[in-house]
Amino acid sequence: MAKILIVDDEEHIRFLYSEELTDEGYEVVTADSGFQLLERIAAEKPDLVILDIKMVDYNGLDLLQDIRNKYYDLPVILCTAYDTFKEDMKSIAADFYVIKSFDLTELKNKIKMALETSVPQKA
Amino acid sequence: MVQDYLEENPSNINEAEMVVAIPSYREAKLIGYPTTQAALGLKRYFAERKCVLINCDNNSDDGTKEAFFAADTEGVPRIYLSTPAGIRGKGNNFHNLFHKVLELGAKAVVVVDADLKSITPQWIKHLGEPLFNEFGYVAPLYVRHKYDGTITNSIAYPLTRALYGRRVRQPIGGDFGFSGEMARVFLASPTWTEAVRNFGIDIWMTTIAMNNNVPICQAYMGRPKIHKPKDPGADLGPMFSQVVGTIFDLMTQTTGYWMRVKWSRPTSIYGFGLGEVEMPPPVKVSEDKLAANFREGFQQWQGLWAQILPEDLNKKIGEIGGLPPDQFDFPTQLWAKTLYEFAVAYKEQTVDRQQLLVSLIPLYFGKTLSYVRKTARMSVQQAEEFIENECMVFEETKPYLLERWGA
Numbered sequence: 001m002a003k004i005l006i007v008d009d010e011e012h013i014r015f016l017y018s019e020e021l022t023d024e025g026y027e028v029v030t031a032d033s034g035f036q037l038l039e040r041i042a043a044e045k046p047d048l049v050i051l052d053i054k055m056v057d058y059n060g061l062d063l064l065q066d067i068r069n070k071y072y073d074l075p076v077i078l079c080t081a082y083d084t085f086k087e088d089m090k091s092i093a094a095d096f097y098v099i100k101s102f103d104l105t106e107l108k109n110k111i112k113m114a115l116e117t118s119v120p121q122k123a
Numbered sequence: 124m125v126q127d128y129l130e131e132n133p134s135n136i137n138e139a140e141m142v143v144a145i146p147s148y149r150e151a152k153l154i155g156y157p158t159t160q161a162a163l164g165l166k167r168y169f170a171e172r173k174c175v176l177i178n179c180d181n182n183s184d185d186g187t188k189e190a191f192f193a194a195d196t197e198g199v200p201r202i203y204l205s206t207p208a209g210i211r212g213k214g215n216n217f218h219n220l221f222h223k224v225l226e227l228g229a230k231a232v233v234v235v236d237a238d239l240k241s242i243t244p245q246w247i248k249h250l251g252e253p254l255f256n257e258f259g260y261v262a263p264l265y266v267r268h269k270y271d272g273t274i275t276n277s278i279a280y281p282l283t284r285a286l287y288g289r290r291v292r293q294p295i296g297g298d299f300g301f302s303g304e305m306a307r308v309f310l311a312s313p314t315w316t317e318a319v320r321n322f323g324i325d326i327w328m329t330t331i332a333m334n335n336n337v338p339i340c341q342a343y344m345g346r347p348k349i350h351k352p353k354d355p356g357a358d359l360g361p362m363f364s365q366v367v368g369t370i371f372d373l374m375t376q377t378t379g380y381w382m383r384v385k386w387s388r389p390t391s392i393y394g395f396g397l398g399e400v401e402m403p404p405p406v407k408v409s410e411d412k413l414a415a416n417f418r419e420g421f422q423q424w425q426g427l428w429a430q431i432l433p434e435d436l437n438k439k440i441g442e443i444g445g446l447p448p449d450q451f452d453f454p455t456q457l458w459a460k461t462l463y464e465f466a467v468a469y470k471e472q473t474v475d476r477q478q479l480l481v482s483l484i485p486l487y488f489g490k491t492l493s494y495v496r497k498t499a500r501m502s503v504q505q506a507e508e509f510i511e512n513e514c515m516v517f518e519e520t521k522p523y524l525l526e527r528w529g530a
Contacts, residue, residue: 065392065395068389068391068392069391072338072391073388075388086504086507086508087504089264089266089343089392089395090392090395092264092290092292092341092389092392093389093390093391093392094389095388095389113386114386116385116386117288117385117386117387117388118288118383118384118385118386119287119288119289119384119385119386119387119388120288120336120380120383120384
């Protein structure tokens, strides 16, 4: 069972995603901000991170850089309400992005693809 | 190791930690600027390390060497290497460079093009620093005009990404960083072909880095790549055959690796925080030339295509060839399958390999024409998203390649 860490400062999003992804058979843990996110990842060892881009105190794209620098191959899916973030080239360090919606079909598809991805690991 | 280069080393440099290399052929008018910028980068960001600038040249007769030595490098020493008279090829310049890097014992090597007009000292920092921080290979990441780098956009990037599973946006960008250890790997590789000794060298290095599971990052350069532009409908020459031939050769040599790859992963990005993104200057494309080249090729190569492509694909190519000019469209999935089929035919040598590569060029022109039309009203960023979607089609179509390859 894959473990997913949801990082989002909106409680209803964390609740919705948690419920739906748990129903899909994933183990879900959540964080309500980017505070000590790398430490949280080290402790939880998730197989995938769903990361909100715009949180009150944190920029998800900066957090993405931190994650990618420390965890080269940890899948990260960016979540956002707007697609203007794509103008920032930092966003290409994400595996996928999804626009926030109450229909989680796309998010579930991207999670499946990200977890299926098979690339030999770095030396 | 056999030394097959001519050398001028006026400062008698015999060791260096960091090398910045500038490969060239007849770049006397332009090489001075990147040489000076590279020297500034070394002085500013690597002052505590022993550094050297190397011009790896093809024995240019236009004064390239003199221009290199005349440039102001603020005391950074220089070495000039050249292939013997009559020996050309960018890859041959790199071969000489790899020898020299090992001889000098360098830990990090940055390579920049000799015709760069937009290079800043920070490019040296961004391509070089990751090599002192666990990365073995650094590819450039810059904003390019949507019509600049069309071989990259329609072949090198989507194919490399789908095959090897690493998203390196500029696999043949021309500006790279690699470790001294990678120079040893490159030099020891048994896969040096004539194409690799020419313009195939860039995609060859990137692919070898991927296949060796070397940690790769992309360095954000801040400024767009501005160099001598090429109209994709006009200037192509042997570069196309050398780049695509190298991709197909490597597919044959690395089958066991890429068959295990499913979907793709991003890489680390290095070097943000450079302020506002500068947009690249426009690149003119002649749609008429692209259309004419496609039509001519359609007449010339239909017979060969019928030997390379299965009947259904060949029929679809025939259908797009018959479309009225204003309705011309080359669907991405058809393009992906076409490239996969050409790769299979290249491996199986069902037709002459050189003819196969040459016959692919008009199809590439057709695909480029289709891309130009679809992205005509798009911003650079929207065109980037369009290319990303095309890459997904290549990845989704990969099972077709596995089946056709004989998995």
